[in-house]
Amino acid sequence: MTLDEFLSACRQLAADAPAAIAVAQSPAEFADVRTQLVGRKHGRLADLMAQLTTLDAEHRRDAGRAVNDVKAAIEQLLAEREAAVAAASRTTDALDLTMPSRARWQGSLHPVTLVIDEICEIFRELGFTIALGPEAETEFYNFGALNFPPDHPAMELHDTLYLGKDTLLRTHTSPVQVRTLQQYAPPVRVLAPGNVYRRDFFDATHAPSFMQLEGLAVDEGISFADLKATLGEFARRFYGGARRVRFGPSYFPFVEPGAQMDVEVDLGDGKGTRWVEILGCGMVHPNVLEAAGLDSERYTGWAFGMGPARIAMSRHDIPDIRLLYDSDVRFLEQFAR
Ligand code: PHE
Numbered sequence: 001m002t003l004d005e006f007l008s009a010c011r012q013l014a015a016d017a018p019a020a021i022a023v024a025q026s027p028a029e030f031a032d033v034r035t036q037l038v039g040r041k042h043g044r045l046a047d048l049m050a051q052l053t054t055l056d057a058e059h060r061r062d063a064g065r066a067v068n069d070v071k072a073a074i075e076q077l078l079a080e081r082e083a084a085v086a087a088a089s090r091t092t093d094a095l096d097l098t099m100p101s102r103a104r105w106q107g108s109l110h111p112v113t114l115v116i117d118e119i120c121e122i123f124r125e126l127g128f129t130i131a132l133g134p135e136a137e138t139e140f141y142n143f144g145a146l147n148f149p150p151d152h153p154a155m156e157l158h159d160t161l162y163l164g165k166d167t168l169l170r171t172h173t174s175p176v177q178v179r180t181l182q183q184y185a186p187p188v189r190v191l192a193p194g195n196v197y198r199r200d201f202f203d204a205t206h207a208p209s210f211m212q213l214e215g216l217a218v219d220e221g222i223s224f225a226d227l228k229a230t231l232g233e234f235a236r237r238f239y240g241g242a243r244r245v246r247f248g249p250s251y252f253p254f255v256e257p258g259a260q261m262d263v264e265v266d267l268g269d270g271k272g273t274r275w276v277e278i279l280g281c282g283m284v285h286p287n288v289l290e291a292a293g294l295d296s297e298r299y300t301g302w303a304f305g306m307g308p309a310r311i312a313m314s315r316h317d318i319p320d321i322r323l324l325y326d327s328d329v330r331f332l333e334q335f336a337r
Helices: 003-022 027-038 044-054 055-092 111-125 175-183 224-239 288-293 308-316 327-333
Strands: 134-139 168-171 188-197 209-219 245-249 257-264 273-284 299-307
Touching: 003 027, 003 044, 003 055, 027 044, 027 245, 044 055, 111 188, 111 209, 111 224, 111 308, 134 327, 168 209, 175 188, 175 209, 175 288, 188 224, 209 224, 209 273, 209 308, 224 257, 224 273, 224 299, 257 299, 273 308, 299 308
Parallel strands: none
Antiparallel strands: 134 168, 188 209, 209 299, 245 257, 257 273, 273 299
């Protein structure tokens, strides 16, 4: 054999190898193709090696290098193909199509938050803006400026949570009335949502901490007719349709006259309609306007306060207020929107 013939046989083997290796899948097929190409005894490379001795002595060195290069190239192709096949089989093993999908949790707003947002939106349409005040209040804003006489029983230690001598957790959102009137000149129309605190037992109808929504409208020439019209319109927008409301007398030191508003609800439970009290309201007492620095001869106004938890309860026929605090997802998810 001449050197040229030998080198061309090497090139032929190098050219044939990739196609033969590319179809190998299983370990047995890899063993076969390896034997066929570079097997020690009968492979094509072994055949070439055997031919080395037939070459002239001065050509054996070049021929030996060429055959070694071909061997190295084939070994590398085999290793790469084996690694690729192994990696592909690993990913197929990891893909378990019988595994149940992971539950996706979709959060939702709390039913009381939904009620507050809805009421704020209705009053926004009626021209009200949002006002906020501190939950840690002074006796002046929580009681004194709201026309509570100094010895009023609502201020007793057993009724109110004091943080210090003069600081307490506000028992209602009405202090925001005074803070707003001190800060902004009439016309004022604000809605003040927020948390309030009372030394109440936690039972089916009371919670020691709960949300309130306060409303306040102050301007020249505001009358009880404005109060009735606005709150009636709110009830129709919130509860829907030709909703009936009624006002009855009630007492709060910071309004005169004071009233409560009931709304007629039908829960669709076959028990017919019934009246539910949803808020306290009244004309802002002149003493409150004066405490806030306003001339009570010039300005008048009305205010209301309601408990959105009570409203959520009447709307959904929820029997126990504690359900709204328990954070039981099975209960809360019924109201998810
Ligand atoms: N602040 C009163 C309460 O907590 C509610 C209220 C507000 C009544 C405004 C009249 C006017 O019970």
